[in-house]
Amino acid sequence: KAGVTQTPRYLIKTRGQQVTLSCSPISGHRSVSWYQQTPGQGLQFLFEYFSETQRNKGNFPGRFSGRQFSNSRSEMNVSTLELGDSALYLCASSYQNLNTEAFFGQGTRLTVV
Amino acid sequence: TQLLEQSPQFLSIQEGENLTVYCNSSSVFSSLQWYRQEPGEGPVLLVTVVTGGEVKKLKRLTFQFGDARKDSSLHITAAQPGDTGLYLCAGDEYNNNDMRFGAGTRLTVKP
Numbered sequence: 001k002a003g004v005t006q007t008p009r010y011l012i013k014t015r016g017q018q019v020t021l022s023c024s025p026i027s028g029h030r031s032v033s034w035y036q037q038t039p040g041q042g043l044q045f046l047f048e049y050f051s052e053t054q055r056n057k058g059n060f061p062g063r064f065s066g067r068q069f070s071n072s073r074s075e076m077n078v079s080t081l082e083l084g085d086s087a088l089y090l091c092a093s094s095y096q097n098l099n100t101e102a103f104f105g106q107g108t109r110l111t112v113v
Numbered sequence: 114t115q116l117l118e119q120s121p122q123f124l125s126i127q128e129g130e131n132l133t134v135y136c137n138s139s140s141v142f143s144s145l146q147w148y149r150q151e152p153g154e155g156p157v158l159l160v161t162v163v164t165g166g167e168v169k170k171l172k173r174l175t176f177q178f179g180d181a182r183k184d185s186s187l188h189i190t191a192a193q194p195g196d197t198g199l200y201l202c203a204g205d206e207y208n209n210n211d212m213r214f215g216a217g218t219r220l221t222v223k224p
Contacts, residue, residue: 004155024126033212042216043156043201090155102146102212104155 002026004093006105013112018079021108025072025093029103031055032074034066037088037107046089049074081112117202117215125221129191134218136202137184145185145204146212147176156201161188179196190220 005024007011013019025032033056034046045058047067072093078085088109094102118137126132136145144163148156154167160169162178162185173196175188189196203214 035214043203043214045213092155101158101161104148104157106153106155 001038003096004091004103004105006089006091006108008108009106011108011110013081013110015081015083015112019081019110020077021089021091021110023074023076023091023093023105025065025074025091029093029095030072031094031096032068032072033074033092033094034074035090035092036060037090038086043090046076048079078110083112086110086112092109114218116206117204119200119202119215121218122216123219123221125223126192128222129140129223130222131188131190132192132220133186133188134200134203134220135184135186136215138204140185140204140206141182142204142206142214143182145178145182145202147185147187148203149202150199150217151197156199164167188219190199192220194222194224196220197222 007022030048033048036044046060047066048056052068056075063079068074088107089102090107092102092104122137140211144161146161147159148157160176162176165182166180167178173190177186199217199219201214201217203212205212
């Protein structure tokens with residue numbers, strides 16, 4: 001079966017812009033979680049969606065938001081981009097929650113200049 | 114500070130050597146997972162441990178969950194260059210419903 005697909009793979013934006021990243025989970029998976037990965041901080045949890053509802057949220061400012069559609073596809077949006085938002089953004093899908101087996105996409109590498 | 118502390122942060126060894134990496138916390142976890150991540154890729158799940166004291170083996174990899182479910186270790190026997198990567202532990206804190214990751218151990222196995 002197809003894996004987790006994230007688009008785009010690479011993105012360059014300027015400070016102050018906004019960006020939307022997309023994640024298509026494995027077919028049948030209802031939980032999608034988003035993470036930010038940087039060399040200094042490692043993998044930081046952003047939020048998790050399950051059946052179109054945000055179920056958990058990490059400690060990120062309100063500029064970071066997300067949503068999930070009825071087909072379980074998810075998007076995350078970052079508004080008013082800052083240089084420090086440059087990172088690899090990963091999404092993970094699982095059937096129920098991340099306590100069960102989770103599958104990660106290849107990520108979207110965002111560079112803010 | 115990280116909820117999960119991984120050590121060492123970097124490890125460079127020769128092919129054939131054994132190694133152990135650690136994942137420690139002051140919190141209790143319902144379960145703990147180990148992932149390996151290669152450059153340009155997302156993390157790939159290696160194992161999930163759920164019972165205190167549990168030991169799981171995956172070929173040359175041995176995973177142990179601490180009795181108190183606060184820590185875990187990963188031991189690799191006779192390391193190979195293909196084991197090179199970033200090893201991440203992740204746990205769901207008891208009564209929470211999200212996975213938190215450690216910063217990882219970056220392993221390099223030289224031929």
